[in-house]
Amino acid sequence: MNRKAYNAAAVAAEIAVPVALLVAWQAWTVHANDPRFPRLSTILVQFRELWLFSEFNLHVVPSLERIGLGFGIAVVLGIALGVPLGLSRWGRIIAMPHVEWWRAMPPPALLPISIVLLHSIGNRQKVAFIAFFCLFPILLNTIDGVRGIDPALLDTARSYGIRRFERIRRIVLPGALPQIFAGLRTSLSLAVIMMVLTEYFSSSSGVGYVLLISKNTLQLAPMWAAIVLIGVLGYLLNLALILVERRVLAWHRGWRAAVVQ
Amino acid sequence: MSAYAGHLLEIRNVGKTYGSGPKATHAIDDVSFAVEDREFVCVVGPSGCGKTTLLKCVGGLLRPSKGQVLLRGKPVTSPPEEMALVFQEYGRSLMPWASVRNNVLLPLRHKALGRKERRALVEEALDAVGLTRFIDHYPWQLSGGMQQRVAIARALAYQPSILLMDEPFASVDAQTRADLEDLVLRVREEFAVTILFVTHDIDESVYLSDRVVVLTQAPTEVKEIAEVDLPFPRDQIATKELPDFTQLRGHIYRLIRREHVEPAEDLATATATKGEQE
Numbered sequence: 001m002n003r004k005a006y007n008a009a010a011v012a013a014e015i016a017v018p019v020a021l022l023v024a025w026q027a028w029t030v031h032a033n034d035p036r037f038p039r040l041s042t043i044l045v046q047f048r049e050l051w052l053f054s055e056f057n058l059h060v061v062p063s064l065e066r067i068g069l070g071f072g073i074a075v076v077l078g079i080a081l082g083v084p085l086g087l088s089r090w091g092r093i094i095a096m097p098h099v100e101w102w103r104a105m106p107p108p109a110l111l112p113i114s115i116v117l118l119h120s121i122g123n124r125q126k127v128a129f130i131a132f133f134c135l136f137p138i139l140l141n142t143i144d145g146v147r148g149i150d151p152a153l154l155d156t157a158r159s160y161g162i163r164r165f166e167r168i169r170r171i172v173l174p175g176a177l178p179q180i181f182a183g184l185r186t187s188l189s190l191a192v193i194m195m196v197l198t199e200y201f202s203s204s205s206g207v208g209y210v211l212l213i214s215k216n217t218l219q220l221a222p223m224w225a226a227i228v229l230i231g232v233l234g235y236l237l238n239l240a241l242i243l244v245e246r247r248v249l250a251w252h253r254g255w256r257a258a259v260v261q
Numbered sequence: 262m263s264a265y266a267g268h269l270l271e272i273r274n275v276g277k278t279y280g281s282g283p284k285a286t287h288a289i290d291d292v293s294f295a296v297e298d299r300e301f302v303c304v305v306g307p308s309g310c311g312k313t314t315l316l317k318c319v320g321g322l323l324r325p326s327k328g329q330v331l332l333r334g335k336p337v338t339s340p341p342e343e344m345a346l347v348f349q350e351y352g353r354s355l356m357p358w359a360s361v362r363n364n365v366l367l368p369l370r371h372k373a374l375g376r377k378e379r380r381a382l383v384e385e386a387l388d389a390v391g392l393t394r395f396i397d398h399y400p401w402q403l404s405g406g407m408q409q410r411v412a413i414a415r416a417l418a419y420q421p422s423i424l425l426m427d428e429p430f431a432s433v434d435a436q437t438r439a440d441l442e443d444l445v446l447r448v449r450e451e452f453a454v455t456i457l458f459v460t461h462d463i464d465e466s467v468y469l470s471d472r473v474v475v476l477t478q479a480p481t482e483v484k485e486i487a488e489v490d491l492p493f494p495r496d497q498i499a500t501k502e503l504p505d506f507t508q509l510r511g512h513i514y515r516l517i518r519r520e521h522v523e524p525a526e527d528l529a530t531a532t533a534t535k536g537e538q539e
Contacts, residue, residue, distance in 0.1 A: 152348055152354045153354060159340045160345070160367065162368065175356075252357075255358075
């Protein structure tokens with residue numbers, strides 16, 4: 001197969017498989033006629049009515065804001081803490097046991113604390129919750145990325161009298177960036193999980209809230225529509241991050257190909 | 262700067278020990294020699310004799326355990342602004358995320374220069390190593406020899422008075438190596454720099470330098486300092502056919518081979534090599 005035909009076949013497969021799955025789902029739900037599994041067409045109509053028009057501002061926007069804020073805080077904190085820890089052995093000796101302990105904590109285990117201590121889990125707590133659990137993948141990957149920077153490069157910078165701050169900006173950060181992005185990808189999918197979890201647990205708005213209400217009132221089509229929406233949101237957010245990464249780390253793909261060769 | 266009348270660079274009783282107590286490794290025992298302004302001095306020695314360690318001490322990247330390095334009579338305690346270091350690992354000392362231009366620009370960013378001056382220095386240096394056409398390439402798009410030329414251009418753009426080179430051509434093929442040797446001889450004239458060049462290649466040391474410092478195995482001392490009275494400009498064929506060249510090359514070979522025959526502490530050599538890579 002030549003390259004063009006190969007690419008065309010790849011794109012076709014990428015589209016054909018999900019379409020086939022959706023068609024199969026529709027056929028099965030029509031055939032089964034089970035109220036617990038509404039027809040795909042019903043779910044999609046519901047999806048359009050719920051999410052694309054009336055409820056978008058009311059529920060999708062708050063959810064996206066929480067993800068954005070929580071994830072953003074985690075990015076800033078993860079890099080700001082990860083760089084010094086990556087550079088300092090003593091910093092790691094002191095901080096790593098704590099990092100490992102909190103990292104091992106399952107997110108739902110902290111929800112009750114948040115409820116008890118703060119009476120209700122408001123918007124600020126949700127954002128803090130998302131930020132907290134998104135922090136660790138970014139933090140650990142930043143530390144690893146910084147530690148993995150070639151000492152020859154740092155020696156070169158030092159021999160040219162480049163000062164610490166400038167070394168971090170010109171060498172440490174760009175050198176650690178490929179690995180930081182690996183952390184960002186993990187964290188972004190965690191952010192979606194945390195968003196649903198906190199909204200499902202206690203909220204008056206958001207996609208997770210709609211999921212809860214429709215479950216409680218046994219409105220199964222809206223419930224399925226909410227699940228579809230969460231999937232679409234996660235997919236699109238990840239896609240956006242991949243596009244950013246492709247731009248920012250264009251050098252990295254070329255470099256890796258050259259090194260492997 | 263030139264008010265100082267003594268040696269440009271003096272390595273005075275420099276020693277380097279890694280670790281302490283019974284496990285201590287004496288990488289360098291006691292090394293002394295001087296480098297004059299505009300001189301080209303090569304340091305050769307058996308592998309694992311602490312050449313890289315020595316050069317890092319000279320460049321202010323490592324603190325010697327004893328003795329000191331004097332630049333125009335002043336002790337070197339941190340990397341001096343008038344020295345630039347070129348490492349053996351060109352692939353590792355260039356930033357893969359930056360273009361050739363930005364790699365050469367790196368050490369100029371914190372110098373008190375205007376935008377135009379920086380640009381001119383970068384372009385002049387890349388022109389001197391023949392890489393003007395590749396200014397917007399990434400280092401990994403270039404061959405090994407070209408990458409090392411980028412590293413040399415970066416050192417030249419920094420405008421040092423002393424260029425320290427640590428086995429810079431050890432990992433390129435023979436033809437490229439000969440080209441790079443001639444390039445270094447040419448830029449030495451063009452940029453009026455003093456060069457301290459570490460190599461394990463005896464032919465290379467004689468071909469390039471005014472003087473060759475021959476080191477012993479670890480714990481390292483100076484075995485001999487040989488004057489190279491070969492005429493300039495040097496030529497890869499003509500110079501290497503001169504009787505003086507063959508004679509001197511043979512002399513240094515014998516000095517180093519005798520080193521190898523002598524029963525040396527293998528452990529010391531092995532750990533010194535390890536220390537070198539740090």
